[in-house]
Amino acid sequence: xxxxxxxxxxxxxxxxxxxxxxxxxxxxxxxxxxxxxxxxxxxxxxxxxxxxxxxxxxxxxxxxxxxxxxxxxxxxxxxxxxxxxxxxxxxxxxxxxxxxxxxxxxxxxxxxxxxxxxxxxxxxxxxxxxxxxxxxxxxxxxxxxxxxxxxxxxxxxxxxxxxxxxxxxxxxxxxxxxxxxxxxxxxxxxxxxxxxxxxxxxxxxxxxxxxxxxxxxxx
Numbered sequence: 231x232x233x234x235x236x237x238x239x240x241x242x243x244x245x246x247x248x249x250x251x252x253x254x255x256x257x258x259x260x261x262x263x264x265x266x267x268x269x270x271x272x273x274x275x276x277x278x279x280x281x282x283x284x285x286x287x288x289x290x291x292x293x294x295x296x297x298x299x300x301x302x303x304x305x306x307x308x309x310x311x312x313x314x315x316x317x318x319x320x321x322x323x324x325x326x327x328x329x330x331x332x333x334x335x336x337x338x339x340x341x342x343x344x345x346x347x348x349x350x351x352x353x354x355x356x357x358x359x360x361x362x363x364x365x366x367x368x369x370x371x372x373x374x375x376x377x378x379x380x381x382x383x384x385x386x387x388x389x390x391x392x393x394x395x396x397x398x399x400x401x402x403x404x405x406x407x408x409x410x411x412x413x414x415x416x417x418x419x420x421x422x423x424x425x426x427x428x429x430x431x432x433x434x435x436x437x438x439x440x441x442x443x444x445x446x447x448x449x
Contacts, residue, residue: 233347237443244394246291246345247385250378251399252406253348257375259410260368267368269361272331276352279335280342280377287343288384297444299344304440307350311434314357315427330355342381348374350436353429363417363425 232252236245261268290299334351342348352373356366385391420428 233345235439238439240398242345243291243390244392244398246347247382247390247392247395248398248402249347250342250381250385251391251395252402253374254378254382255403255406256410257371257378259407260371260414261375263414264364264368265372267364268372269365269369270372272355272359273369273373275328275331276335276338276355276373277376279332280339280348280373281380283336283339284343284381284384287340287345288388290340290344291390292388300440301444303341303345303347303350304437304444306437307433308437308441310354311430311437314430315434330358338377342377343384347436348377348381350433353433357426357429363420366425366429367414367417 232249233242233245236249240248334355337351338348341350349370352370356370361369382391385395417425
């Protein structure tokens with residue numbers, strides 16, 4: 231959710247690498263705390279597919295119309311969230327599906343490379359697996375740690391990791407670190423059904439913010 235919010239006040243070329251750099255710190259803390267809840271096989275396949283998608287995402291960041299991509303992504307996320315919140319999401323993955331893993335990981339790589347937004351495809355996969363909150367959080371952060379490192383290497387190679395990004399990252403640390411521990415405490419107290427609703431509401435907020443940004447930029 232950070233990237234759409236940051237994009238209201240920062241250029242996307244700063245917001246995306248900043249969010250990825252922050253996610254490295256968050257993921258490292260979570261993995262150290264909750265490594266027992268990680269579903270290693272899912273995280274590994276998602277990471278493999280992400281590595282294939284990152285170059286395409288970096289290309290989109292530097293070449294594609296930002297407004298059109300944001301509008302399409304926002305509409306897709308919002309429709310999925312609304313469909314799920316309406317109670318119509320009956321499909322469930324009972325075990326790892328190689329096709330779903332590769333598709334969600336590849337889309338995550340594209341969105342991560344382009345906008346630092348690896349999250350939505352991963353949330354979709356975790357939701358379809360009906361993971362409990364602890365496994366959901368730990369597995370996604372185990373993925374984010376190496377994926378974010380890979381993404382930052384791409385930003386560095388393309389000249390997008392600038393002193394401004396590093397400065398803003400250091401400014402964020404005093405509030406980011408306590409927030410991680412607060413989030414862990416909330417996560418461990420959430421019932422599964424409530425957690426799923428909050429996830430879908432969060433996705434809906436991302437979709438709406440992306441659509442608003444696309445509309446504002448078009449004027």
